[in-house]
Amino acid sequence: MTGVKTAGLICICFSLLHGCVVALNCTSPTPEALFDAFEKELFPRKLLRPVKSFSEPLNINITVTVAGILGVQEKAQSLTVLIWQLLEWDIAGLSWDEEECGTSRVSIPREKLWVPDVQISEFMDEDVSPHTPYVYLYNTGHVYDDRPIRVVSTCRLVIYTFPFDVQNCSLTFEPYLHFAGDIRMFQRRTSEEIFTESKQVLQTKGEWELVDIKASQSTLEIIDGSYSGITYYLILRRRPILYVVNLLIPSCFLITLDLFSFLLPPHSVDRSAFKMTLILGYTVFLLIMNDLLPVTGGSTPLMNVFFCISFALMVASLLETVFITNIHFSSSEYSPVPHWLRVLVLRYLAVIVCLPPIKKTNRITVCLHQPPRGSIIPSKDLQNISSNIPPEKTPLDPVLDELKKLSRDLTAIRVQMDKHFQGSKTQQEWEMIGIVVDRLLFGLYVVFISFSFITIVLIWVLSNLDVHIAHGIP
Incomplete structure (x- = not known):
């Protein structure tokens, strides 16, 4: 008899030390009887981890379903999604008979049970998720905890290929306090099943599209121990149609107009006025669409570089038009072209822009330094002749004066003609x-527009192709 009592005491002590909960006995198959049994055997132990031994870890199965993509903030580097989080674990030793208690499953308040402290490591804002006060408890001791969570998490966004970018954001579910020796996390379903269900329940059709979901086991090592967790990777792709229609196409139209403005006469005042109007319109366009462009401190989107170069080319074309107009109206007052500039521009750059060189003229310039011999009598001879003739009989004096005047006039004309030809x-x-x-700037315009168009098309096609290949999307 003493041995039986001793064995009973040992069993009781062992049960108390290991937190074991015995099977529930219901006086009748009614809810009141079952909850009376809970009040007596289960609820008083809600402060303890429901395992048989302190050294035994509690296994928690987790699965998530993405129900909505609410927003991505490039400036704050954050992702806002709505997910359904499902946690399942077993309360060691808890059970009841279905026929005796009248049910195999019952919903009980969450506050009445020990609930694991599973949190999202990337969480960065106040939790404003809808409150769900109940969990399901089965007669085998299995707990089914399903609740929606509005997650505002950090996400390192790479926007270099905006608006054709694909983002990879992670959500790591792990206990906030308990080490891996106390709580171990496991996946309940595969990532393919999670992705299929998420696509079925996903209601948002906004800017971002859910491309794939990947999952992996993660372990966070620290000095005192390690944490067990599950990391889900949400692969998101931006829908670029909005930005193509509102940003790229209008910008390409304005650049094309500036390109065709080169068909106007270079010396025309209307050309500079037209280019100034285009620059003003492009500036207003960028100011209006500034809110659509992402802003980050890490990298600059390729589209911003495209806009900056486009604006720089417009300004350069306006300055070039002013330069050409000034040349047309004031080049006669310029000093001669420097030799290095003549060689660089007229010999090399002219070949690049397919401009034929200046043909040399076949016009013969008559030298006026010495008139043809015998055509005009030299003034010295005229003086000798006039000295031999008496003063009253010198009929060549008027002729000599006229020849002197004609010589001075011809010299002045020659000087003016030399200046004219030199100018x-x-x-x-x-x-x-x-x-x-x-022509050089026109060629740069054509090259830039062609290169930009090919680059945009390639980035668009390759981004879609890479996503389809990497994730097996048909």
């Missing part, structure tokens, strides 16, 4: 430099 040559060289610069 015409200088003016022609400056005008040719302006034409070469105009």
Whole structure:
């Protein structure tokens, strides 16, 4: 008899030390009887981890379902999603008979049970998730805890290929306090099943599209121990149609208009006014669409670089038009073109822009330094002749005076003609430099627009192709 009592005391002590909960006995198959049994055997132990031994870890199965993508903030580097979090674990030793108690499952308040402190490591804002006060408890001791969570988490966004970017945001579910020796996390379903269900229940059709979901076991090592967790990777792709229609196409239209403005005469005042109007319109366009462009401190989107270069080309084309107009109206007053500039522009750059070189003229310039012999009597001979003739009989004096006047006039005309031809040559060289610069800038415009168009198309196609190949999307 003493041995039986001793064995009973040992069993009781063992049960108390290991937190074991015995099977529940219901006086009748009614809810009142079952909850009376809970009040007596289960609820008083809600402060203890429901395991048989302190050294035994509690296994928690987790699965998540993405129900909505609420927003992505590039400036704050954050992701806002609505997920359904399902946690399942077993209360060691808890059970009841279904026929005796009248049910195999019952919902009880969450506050009446020990609930694991599973949190999302990337959480960065106040939890404003809807409150769900109940969990399901089965007659086998299995707890089913399903609740929605509005998650505002950190996410390192790479927006270099905006608006054709694909983001990979992680959500790590792990206990906030308990080490891996106390709580171990496991996946209940595969990532393929989670992705399929998420696509079925996903209601949001906004800017972002859920491309895939990956999951992996994670372990956080610290000095005192390690934490067991599950990391889910949400692969998101931006829908670029909005930005293509509102940003890229209008910008390409304005750049194309500026390109066709090169068909106007370079010396025309209307050309500079037209380019100034385009620059003003492009500036207003960028100010209006500034809110659509992402802002981050880490990297600059390629689209912002495209806008900056486009604006710089517009300003350069306006300055070039002012330069050419000034050349056309004031080049006659310029000094001769420097030799290095003549060689660089008229010899090399002219070949690049397919401009033929200036042909040399076949015009013969008559030298007026010495008149043809015998055509005009030299003044010295005229003086000798006049000295031999008496003063009253010198009929060549009026002729001599007229010849002197004609010589002075011819000398003045020669000087003016030399200045005229020299100025015409200088003016022609400056005008040719302006034409070469105009064609060079036109060529840069064509190359830039072609390169930008090909780059945008390639990034769009390759981003979609990479996502489809990496995640097996048909």
